[in-house]
Amino acid sequence: MTIAELVNEAALEQVGYSSDQCLKCNVCNTACPVARVTDLYPGPKYAGPQAARFRMGRTQPAQAKGLPRLLSPDVTVDYCSGCGWCTTVCPAGVKVAEMNSQSRARMKAGKRPKLRDWGLGQTDLTGRVGVMFSPLGNWALANRPVRRLMELTVGIHHLAPFPKFSRRTFQSSWKRRHKGNGSTPLPGPDKAVVYFHGCAVNYYEPHVADAAIAILERNGFDVIVPPQVCCGLPLISNGIYGEARQKAHHNLDILAEYARKGYKIVGTSTSCTHTIKAEYREMLDIHDDDATVVANATWDICEFLVDLLDKGKLDTGFGRLDEDLPYHAPCQLRSHGIGLPALDLFALVPGLRAMDMDHDCCGIAGTYGMKKEKYDIGMAVGAPLFARVKASGATEAACDSETCRWQIEKASGVRTRHPVEILLAAYKAGDAERAGATAGSPAPATSN
Amino acid sequence: MPAVDVVVIGAGLSGLTAALAAAESGARVQVLAKGHAGTHWGTGGLDVAAVPEATTPRAGIRKLASMPGHPYAVLGEDVAPALDWLRTVLAARGLAYEGDLDSPLAVVPTSIGGTRPAAILPAAQAAALGPWGSGERLIVCGVAGFKDFWPDQIAASLARPAIWAGRPGPAAVEAVQVELPDLEGRHNLSAVEISNRFDRPAWRRLAIDRIVAALESRALAGGAPGRVALPAVFGLDDHAAVFDELRRRLPLAPFELPLVPPSVPGMRLYRALRAAFVAAGGRIQIGELVDSVERDGRRVTAVATEAASRSHATRTGAVVLATGGIASGGIVGDQSGHLSEVVLDLPVEAPAFADWLAQDEFDPGGHPLEAAGIRTDAELRPTDAAGRPLFDNVRVAGTLLAGQRNLHERCRDGVDLASGWRAARNLTGAAARGPGAPVGAASGGAGSNRS
Numbered sequence: 001m002t003i004a005e006l007v008n009e010a011a012l013e014q015v016g017y018s019s020d021q022c023l024k025c026n027v028c029n030t031a032c033p034v035a036r037v038t039d040l041y042p043g044p045k046y047a048g049p050q051a052a053r054f055r056m057g058r059t060q061p062a063q064a065k066g067l068p069r070l071l072s073p074d075v076t077v078d079y080c081s082g083c084g085w086c087t088t089v090c091p092a093g094v095k096v097a098e099m100n101s102q103s104r105a106r107m108k109a110g111k112r113p114k115l116r117d118w119g120l121g122q123t124d125l126t127g128r129v130g131v132m133f134s135p136l137g138n139w140a141l142a143n144r145p146v147r148r149l150m151e152l153t154v155g156i157h158h159l160a161p162f163p164k165f166s167r168r169t170f171q172s173s174w175k176r177r178h179k180g181n182g183s184t185p186l187p188g189p190d191k192a193v194v195y196f197h198g199c200a201v202n203y204y205e206p207h208v209a210d211a212a213i214a215i216l217e218r219n220g221f222d223v224i225v226p227p228q229v230c231c232g233l234p235l236i237s238n239g240i241y242g243e244a245r246q247k248a249h250h251n252l253d254i255l256a257e258y259a260r261k262g263y264k265i266v267g268t269s270t271s272c273t274h275t276i277k278a279e280y281r282e283m284l285d286i287h288d289d290d291a292t293v294v295a296n297a298t299w300d301i302c303e304f305l306v307d308l309l310d311k312g313k314l315d316t317g318f319g320r321l322d323e324d325l326p327y328h329a330p331c332q333l334r335s336h337g338i339g340l341p342a343l344d345l346f347a348l349v350p351g352l353r354a355m356d357m358d359h360d361c362c363g364i365a366g367t368y369g370m371k372k373e374k375y376d377i378g379m380a381v382g383a384p385l386f387a388r389v390k391a392s393g394a395t396e397a398a399c400d401s402e403t404c405r406w407q408i409e410k411a412s413g414v415r416t417r418h419p420v421e422i423l424l425a426a427y428k429a430g431d432a433e434r435a436g437a438t439a440g441s442p443a444p445a446t447s448n
Numbered sequence: 449m450p451a452v453d454v455v456v457i458g459a460g461l462s463g464l465t466a467a468l469a470a471a472e473s474g475a476r477v478q479v480l481a482k483g484h485a486g487t488h489w490g491t492g493g494l495d496v497a498a499v500p501e502a503t504t505p506r507a508g509i510r511k512l513a514s515m516p517g518h519p520y521a522v523l524g525e526d527v528a529p530a531l532d533w534l535r536t537v538l539a540a541r542g543l544a545y546e547g548d549l550d551s552p553l554a555v556v557p558t559s560i561g562g563t564r565p566a567a568i569l570p571a572a573q574a575a576a577l578g579p580w581g582s583g584e585r586l587i588v589c590g591v592a593g594f595k596d597f598w599p600d601q602i603a604a605s606l607a608r609p610a611i612w613a614g615r616p617g618p619a620a621v622e623a624v625q626v627e628l629p630d631l632e633g634r635h636n637l638s639a640v641e642i643s644n645r646f647d648r649p650a651w652r653r654l655a656i657d658r659i660v661a662a663l664e665s666r667a668l669a670g671g672a673p674g675r676v677a678l679p680a681v682f683g684l685d686d687h688a689a690v691f692d693e694l695r696r697r698l699p700l701a702p703f704e705l706p707l708v709p710p711s712v713p714g715m716r717l718y719r720a721l722r723a724a725f726v727a728a729g730g731r732i733q734i735g736e737l738v739d740s741v742e743r744d745g746r747r748v749t750a751v752a753t754e755a756a757s758r759s760h761a762t763r764t765g766a767v768v769l770a771t772g773g774i775a776s777g778g779i780v781g782d783q784s785g786h787l788s789e790v791v792l793d794l795p796v797e798a799p800a801f802a803d804w805l806a807q808d809e810f811d812p813g814g815h816p817l818e819a820a821g822i823r824t825d826a827e828l829r830p831t832d833a834a835g836r837p838l839f840d841n842v843r844v845a846g847t848l849l850a851g852q853r854n855l856h857e858r859c860r861d862g863v864d865l866a867s868g869w870r871a872a873r874n875l876t877g878a879a880a881r882g883p884g885a886p887v888g889a890a891s892g893g894a895g896s897n898r899s
Contacts, residue, residue: 025485025488025489025709025710026638026640026709026710027483027484027485027488027489027709027710029638029640029710030484030488030640030710030715031484035640035641036640036644037644039634039641042636043638046636087735088483088734088735089483089484089734089735090483090735091482091483091484091485091776091777092483093482093483093737274756277756277757278756278757295756295757296757296758298757310451310763334733334735335735335756336755336756337733337735337736337753337754337755337756337760338755338756338760339478339731339733339760339762340731340733343731344451356726356731358722358723358726384685
């Protein structure tokens with residue numbers, strides 16, 4: 001009889017049980033970007049599988065007597081940034097990062113979350129209010145005394161990178177653009193995709209959505225933007241699982257309907273799409289059909305475009321972009337397990353010299369590096385990356401995840417864009433080249 | 449057209465060697481590995497061969513190559529060029545090695561107070577290689593609060609002449625312990641943490657001050673020549689500068705002792721190879737467990753890995769299988785004695801189940817299962833029992849190869865290197881470049897791996 005037969009198979013899939021496979025080899029500790037720069041965090045092994053035996057005490061006699069459940073033995077788990085490198089490098093398949101996230105949530109369960117942690121989780125609320133009062137909000141976020149006050153009162157570091165609020169949410173501009181089209185029947189799933197924009201695009205970076213939609217449309221897809229809420233990751237990262245589950249169910253209800261009809265769900269935020277693909281099930285323990293069907297239908301946009309490329313269906317009419325482009329692969333993208341699709345796409349652009357920065361983490365890890373007590377840690381984690389980006393002499397860089405982009409841009413001073421923005425520029429360059437070619441002769445040199 | 453020319457499965461020494469050598473010759477290469485291991489658990493030294501009556505690695509290779517079925521029987525000639533190539537690559541990344549195939553096998557101390565044979569070591573360990581002169585002392589210097597290195601115990605063990613395997617050892621062995629700056633009161637220090645601190649120049653200076661102070665009193669008191677053994681914690685990314693500063697400032701020649709895993713010298717080796725590979729345009733994804741392959745007759749056409757949802761297929765022109773043997777999970781066994789190779793379900797050559805349970809758990813001949821592995825032809829293509837190749841575009845490298853007892857023959861790194869190197873040359877060399885497996889010319893910029 002094998003172990004799998006002795007123990008319920010489903011239980012073996014659970015995060016906690018994966019600690020049984022831990023050899024205590026410490027390889028996870030060698031790869032932890034946070035432990036590399038601070039001793040406030042002892043490393044993922046100590047907080048994770050090493051401590052797991054204390055956490056799994058639900059059925060111990062103490063519980064039976066109604067005593068409180070055993071907590072994580074160490075509060076340092078709050079210094080885990082959630083980047084996931086420990087899980088990635090573990091040769092034995094232990095879900096170390098997931099274990100740490102769950103134990104943080106357990107540690108915080110039943111306590112009122114810090115206002116700051118709760119607030120950082122409320123991306124929909126802060127985004128909505130920020131957009132509504134965007135001139136005031138943007139003034140405040142750029143104002144040093146206000147930011148100092150925010151640090152003192154709320155605990156968000158005064159230097160933490162914050163983008164500007166958009167004047168209007170992406171959802172509302174989309175609705176305005178598509179007013180009256182509501183009754184036209186949807187094209188089939190081979191002709192249309194569902195777009196999951198995420199909070200960053202909705203409240204701060206609508207230009208990323210514009211680029212993504214232009215590229216999707218150019219490749220023959222109609223874009224469907226159903227109503228949606230925050231994926232829930234900021235809540236998960238801050239240990240607020242209950243509310244994260246509500247967000248998850250809200251999104252799953254809407255997305256499952258499309259997924260069942262065969263539509264692909266494409267997102268521009270690698271962290272949102274990873275949350276939908278993996279964390280609804282692994283972290284939030286949502287194991288219904290909706291979660292599975294939606295996870296299987298969800299694609300990162302670059303993953304989707306590379307899939308088109310592999311099928312010979314991608315419009316490769318990219319024009320010349322003669323530039324060096326430092327590229328940082330975000331931690332969440334790595335957790336997708338889909339390679340580095342942005343680099344595959346950049347390779348199609350003539351003249352574009354994309355450079356893989358090959359650095360573990362930029363340090364922001366969602367909202368981690370924004371917090372007063374963690375800002376310096378985040379900056380130290382990303383320091384070699386910022387130096388490399390700066391040293392490249394490039395005028396812009398690329399990265400798939402929003403908070404990473406803000407962090408790299410702020411810390412290196414180099415404008416950092418989503419890969420789709422670069423690709424759209426390359427399409428436009430291609431259009432211009434073709435327009436020049438059809439005009440019959442090379443454009444005359446202007447001189448006056 | 450395949451997305452890449454070569455998929456290498458595994459990121460230990462054999463996998464990274466194959467990957468880098470292939471990328472350097474212009475192939476588009478993707479490394480997929482389920483995690484870190486081989487390098488991170490090793491000593492950072494390069495064990496090529498250490499067998500009875502052979503006094504150099506080259507002599508050891510010759511002896512092993514004469515054993516039918518040993519990987520060196522087909523790879524023996526490749527060790528020297530592969531080693532030369534690797535040393536050039538590593539030196540360019542600040543990781544110089546000393547010793548070569550004709551260096552005498554020395555007896556060097558370990559961090560538990562034992563000894564082992566070695567000939568080719570990273571520069572930071574190399575001062576251990578020279579024979580001990582009469583009257584020469586060894587000082588074992590530990591770090592207070594660091595539990596992976598006990599200087600008193602190490603010194604007591606190394607003071608026994610018998611531990612030096614018949615060679616002259618140091619005339620005297622002493623222990624000393626240093627308290628490093630900012631670490632007072634700490635007692636859960638890890639080698640990686642200390643190494644990261646040494647990478648910071650300001651802290652490094654203060655820390656070396658303390659080591660110098662502790663050693664100078666001893667060195668002057670004794671007056672005799674000597675060397676000092678220290679735990680392998682002297683920097684990771686800036687190791688060359690750290691060790692250089694240490695060597696210049698200490699009154700005695702220092703050398704690092706590799707520690708229990710995770711191994712800092714092994715991490716340096718991994719990082720140098722990875723950086724060289726990425727600079728050559730290669731791609732590496734760790735955390736990728738292969739769950740299936742697609743084949744077309746005797747060719748593997750795609751390798752699929754577990755992903756966050758769905759599975760992710762990488763179409764490829766060829767595959768290097770460098771997943772390691774039983775210890776690394778490349779081969780798994782069940783209670784009925786059946787061994788299976790996890791990626792392609794290749795036939796595993798192994799002793800009969802009845803012979804698995806040795807009478808003597810410390811049999812000097814080693815455990816019979818050590819020799820289990822995949823049988824290949826001279827091209828490293830996996831073969832069936834009759835010696836016929838099972839795949840045209842698959843090569844097997846490293847510990848997965850049958851016929852080696854690398855724990856006892858100490859041939860692991862030599863086999864890794866020679867097989868990884870030959871696999872790459874096989875797949876990217878002009879002879880192997882058939883019309884079905886085009887190897888891309890230099891691709892359009894670092895990281896542009898597909899197109």
